[in-house]
Amino acid sequence: MATETATSMEATVVKKKSEDLFSKRRRRLVADPLDDSNPITVQVLGICSALAVTAKIAPTLVMAIAVMVVIIGANVIVSLLRNVIPGRIRIIVQLGIVAMLVILVDQVLRAYFYDLAKIVGVYVGLIITNCIIMGRLEAFAMGNKPYDSLLDGFGSGIGYAWVILVVAFFRELFGSGTLLDIPIIVPITDFINGILGTSLSLPNNGLMTNPVGAFIVIGVIIWIQRYFNGYVEDH
């Protein structure tokens, strides 16, 4: 009798396994963190790195990619090991895996993208403490299959990436007058002045190069996002 139940349960598990590669549920795994459960704007996690590296787009891009590599890698590894990780030391195991991936990313950056590694070096090390990653490992990878965890990591990574890239876009544009270090504001004002015969100039906004500027931009993003999706914080 007992074996029968076991086999029938196994059968259902197998049935679940044959789920479509991009089924609706799996698409939600990727799509949800982009908006409804965005790690930065909704869960308000990983804010520290969002403040620290977003003064320019180039380092932000590096940071976004680094976080994605770590979050996807850690999610898959933890998910693969989820049945053998002892519950009592699971957090330290997760931390070890995350730390390993972060050092790996850091070493590769130092070897092949030295100029960028110099700018983001300190913050890449701090990915270890990024709550988004530990959060996903604990909440998702410990209880789900590797492929689902991969999608979940990918979704969360993209959700993090788009927010910090938008923040970096506005901070670099208004703080330094450039985008990817290409001057933008000065040529535009020159162009307008050329047409209108005026002598306008737009000074750089020092507040934007300051971490405070990131708070303001994130605040505005959250405001706009919640206006459109009607999200209200539970109390």
Place this chain on the structure above:
Amino acid sequence: MSKESNAYILTFSIAMILVIAVVLGLVKEFTKEAQKQAVELDTQKQILSAIVPLSEVGETGEEVNAYYAKHIESIAVDVNGDEKKMKGNEPIIPEKVSIRKEFKKKEKSEKILPVFKFKDDAGKVTAYILPVYGNGLWDNIWGYIALEPDMKTVKGAVFDHQGETPGLGARIADTEVENRYKGKAIYNAKGELASIEMIKGEGNVEPGALTEHEVDGLSGATITARGVNDMLDKYFALYENYIQKVKKSSANNTTTLENVALAK
């Protein structure tokens, strides 16, 4: 063995540590050479950027290496201004001298001070580039100061930092701030070492009103500016004997040249 037993946990931990250690060891080994090259290239770029815009030097690593090999002659001196070639049995390679380590040595006489001579296409030395190192607000700051052959006027400067605040202290690495040092003098009219001071506050003094020993400050970064001042002060003092030697020898050279001309 139960998953929650102490033995299992211990075995699991040890296995995990071993795997992680092996993976990291392999990665380190694989990237070692590339990292070394990246650091060397970066040093060359920093030294060169004190004197020429990097866009002129070239984009690729090979171009930078070739330009560096052609234009830079490097030596190491001690605090007395004497050239130092060997440290124990090892020859000193000025590019490989860790300025950070030398900075931390307590005894001045033990410090090895690299000097990078920039030669123009004709092989004439047109600048002496001196590394400097110091403490900023959050972490170390460093840079390279290029002096004209008169050993008094600053030809160019480049600064970098480990963790100064973006938008505030980090601005010492901006070209605009670095350019403020161009043309400033490190010796006063009496011939005494006067260094260059970054003043407090920004834009309060008309650029014309600054003395030849002052540059405009950084708003909101007084401590970083003070760090830069201390750094320059300290290193000009360390290089003073060498600077005097170069001055003397160049004076001798010109006189000998004149003598030769006269004899002819």
